[in-house]
Amino acid sequence: MNCILLPAANFSGDSAQINTVAQIAHIDKVLAAKVGDSLKIGQLGGNLGTAIIEHITPENIQLRDVQLTMAPPPKLDLTVVLALPRPKVLRRLIMDMTALGVRDIILINSYRTQKSYWQSPMLGRLDEFVLEGLQQSVDTVAPRISLQKRFKPFVEDELAPLISNRAIVAHPYAALSFSQYLQQQALVTPEKNEILSVDSSSSNKTAFLPSIVFIGAEGGWIDYEVELLATQGCQAVYIGQRILRTEAAVNVILGQWLL
Amino acid sequence: MNCILLPAANFSGDSAQINTVAQIAHIDKVLAAKVGDSLKIGQLGGNLGTAIIEHITPENIQLRDVQLTMAPPPKLDLTVVLALPRPKVLRRLIMDMTALGVRDIILINSYRTQKSYWQSPMLGRLDEFVLEGLQQSVDTVAPRISLQKRFKPFVEDELAPLISNRAIVAHPYAALSFSQYLQQQALVTPEKNEILSVDSSSSNKTAFLPSIVFIGAEGGWIDYEVELLATQGCQAVYIGQRILRTEAAVNVILGQWLL
16 A cells, blocks of 8 residues: 545545544554654545545544645556456556556456456456555556456457457467567558657557557467457467466556566 | 476386376376377476377286477576575475475575474475476476575575676565666666667566575564675565565566566
C-alpha cells in the first residue's frame, strides 16, 4: 500500500476519515504512523495528495489538512482480454493489471477455462483487488472490467468495432515475435517512419504498440481460438520462446508498454 | 508442468523411470496419460525429448523409447541480484526467474529485508522451486543460486569483478529510465552504432542490455544502498513510473530481455 485511497464520501472540506480495517491496520502496523504524521492519500477516481493524522481509534482515523493537488498517472491506451484464470490467481492478475495502468480489462471464456471458474466468489471481489492494485501503484482511476462468458459471439460481434486499432493475441507457438510485429507495423505505417529513423529503441516502439492484447490462462489458447481471432485481424505473436505462467506472462507482456 | 524433468540417475539406456509424487500426479490427473502415450521429458542439465509410457503404478511410471535429442533453450546472459523477499513470495520469484532463463541468481540482504527471512525453511527448498520453473518453461539447466547475507562486503569486494559488464539497479525514484539508459549505452559504444542506425527497436536494444540487475523487495532499496552500488558503477534506472509488487517488477524488468 503506497497510498491510502478513500471514496469521495469519506471527504468533507479539508478533512477526511479512514474506516476500513485493512487501511487502519496498514497505517498502524506497517507505517506505525502517529497523530501529527503526514499520510499519502488519494480520492478514488480523483486526485492524489497528503493529509495529516488528527485522531486515531481502532475503528477510525480522522485526517485534517487534506490536500489533493496531484493528478493520477496516465492510463495505458490498452484493453487486455484475459481468459478467465483459476480463481486462485485472479486476485494477483487483477492487482497487477491495475497496477500497470491497463485502462480496460475484459475477462473472457476460453476453451481451457473451466466452467466452475465463472461461479467463483472471487468474481464478486474484483473491486477489492482493483483497490489493492491502485494503492500499490499510487493511482486513483480503476480500470473498466467486464465479463464475457461467450468467446465466439464476443469475437465475431463485439471485437470488430474495438479492433480499429492494432490487436494481438499472445501465443507461444505463433510464427511472429512481438518485436517482428512492431517492425511490420512500422513498415505499413509510412507517416510514422520519420520517428523510426530518427529515434532509438523505445520511442519508436510505443508508436506501434497494439491497443488490444488477448492473453490466455493456463494452457493458452487453442488453435480454433487463435484462428477465429485472426479472421478479425488479430495477429498472433510470441514474446520470448519460453512458456510462462499466466501471472508472469501478463507482467512480461504488459512490461513492453513501459519505458 | 510443460515437460517432466528427471535426474540422470533415473535413466538407463533408452528407458527411464518417474518416481516423484508431483510428477506422477500431474501425469495422472492433468495429462490423464495412459500406457502407450508419449510424454515430453528432459534430463536435468541435459537434453529435452520424448518417451513412451510403458507401465504405471501409483508410485512409479516406467518409460521406454527415450529420445533426448533437443538442446535446452539458451540462458539469458544475466545475473539478477534480488533482495531476499518474504518467504511467501520466494517460491514464485525463483520459479519465474528460472522460467525466464536467468543464468545466475544472487539472493542478498538489504536494509528492508527482515532478519527472520534468512531463517525461513523456504530457503532449503530452492531446488524444488527451480525444478518447477524449468518444467514450466521447458528448460533443463538450473540457474546458479547463491546467498549473500552481507550487502556491503558483497558490493565492495565481489561486485567489482562481475561488473566489467553493464550493471543497473531497479529503483522507481531513479532519474534515468531504462530506455534512456539503453540509449546512453548506445552513445558510449560507438562500434555498435551501426547496428543502431540500421535496425529498428528490438535488435539494437539487446546489444546494450545490462548483464547485472539489482532488484529490491518490498519497499525497494534505500538511498544508501543505491549510492553504494553507484560507487561500483551500477546505474539506477526506473522502468515505468508506477511502483509494482516484487513479483510483478521482476517479470516486467526481465521481460525487457525477451524479443
